[in-house]
Amino acid sequence: MHANVKQNVVPLITPGLKVACSQCNLRELCLPFGLSDDDMSRLDHLIGGGRKLKRGQHLYRAGDPFESIFAVRAGFFKTDVLTEDGRDQVTGFQMAGEILGMDGISTETHTCNAVALEDSEVCLIPFVELEMLSSEIHSLQHHLHKVMSREIVRDHGVMMLLGTMRAEERLAAFLLNLSQRFSARGYSPAEFHLRMTREEIGSYLGLKLETVSRAFSRFQDEGLISVQQKHVRIVDIPGLKALLAPPDGRIG
Amino acid sequence: MHANVKQNVVPLITPGLKVACSQCNLRELCLPFGLSDDDMSRLDHLIGGGRKLKRGQHLYRAGDPFESIFAVRAGFFKTDVLTEDGRDQVTGFQMAGEILGMDGISTETHTCNAVALEDSEVCLIPFVELEMLSSEIHSLQHHLHKVMSREIVRDHGVMMLLGTMRAEERLAAFLLNLSQRFSARGYSPAEFHLRMTREEIGSYLGLKLETVSRAFSRFQDEGLISVQQKHVRIVDIPGLKALLAPPDGRIG
DNA sequence: TGGTTGCATTGACAAATATCAAAGGGATAC
């Protein structure tokens, strides 16, 4: 882990790493969604190459000057916020096609840390240039707004989770969310590897790692999932969904 | 309350309600921030008039088609999300100069409800036209992005609160946040009226209303605040801030 | 003005989750 910190001092842009939205199989999930071929190639020219990160490396840190947003090309990230008083909250996990770094726009400084949870690859999208291009291409401008808005809506969902659900409901919602996102990327919705630790899941869900572990075990005992360390197989998706039923379920 | 629902069926645009950013004393807090006089008058022409709402009225509801964002001109709002399974989460409280409705951009449909908690007034900002103008006025475009980004950062702060703080810490953070926002608007940071019920505070903070009430009482017993129903006076701001000190405070 | 209704407070108890502690299992580094 300390080794990674050291490597991270110099931002490792990989100039040879060719990226082209038009060739990318994530284009339907990512920023170029809905662009014409012509507009997409203009976006291609803007994108400042790719960058590879090893597991554990930071893509950016809170306090770094904001210059670009990032599109995850491959791999898996977490973002987290640290406060002066020592609190640490994981605010999200990002996978291929998802956009990172929009928190930095408001203060021109990143407000959270983004860390690769496995060897990963991102596209750099310089923000000043993206704004310039998006004033020319209306559909790009609108899609950028949609991406930012989607992040706001996603955050509201997390607030709902943290504000109204109990431990097992939170974990069920989390697993179903991962399942759905893997599925959208062509992976199995039922079987996947968790890239994060129990502690990171707990931080995201507002629980202690022991509580997360116990909930996993309970789900397994109940035949909802099969779990071994980081490998998860969802056996009973409807059963998991049923856990999210209303707290006043007997009434409704 | 039912009377309000009825009134709300017809959106009450108030055509006579003159609004002009250039004359508005909220312009430093609101969307026109940083615009030249000339650009501000272009924004003025775009703004589709104002709308007045009585306490309890909805500005918009989840499911409504998205057309505009709104700037709070006067008054006080809450936003909340309802799920099919009957959960209800207050996602924010908005006061003068703050922007409402950005959740609707992503799906072209509002995803939450916005309700006036006192008689209020908003400016309508038609979003299609705002995008058109912002492709011409770079500073407007950039400021819009900052406003959306600020919302994302704010949401991360709420996640931190919900994920890592205990009941009294949450309430202290909430009161300090209100205090700071009232202060920024020229009101007393120490004495204000809460526009929302204990239940709404609880929903926002992920607590039951009884827990909120007990925390208020405890703060009063400890001489941190003086509270009588909805009237709050903060007696000891540093004391409240100290409550947010690290959970591992003995160590650090 | 008096009653009604909704909101707030408080108490006693129950339930959920955190904390502390110990031990086992895998992955990683040497």
Add this chain to the structure above:
DNA sequence: GTATCCCTTTGATATTTGTCAATGCAACCA
């Protein structure tokens, strides 16, 4: 290949918050 370290699991107990219930307070309506 083996030792180490980190992650995970599980148990016993403590703490926090929720639930249920009763009462009080205040504003609003008739």
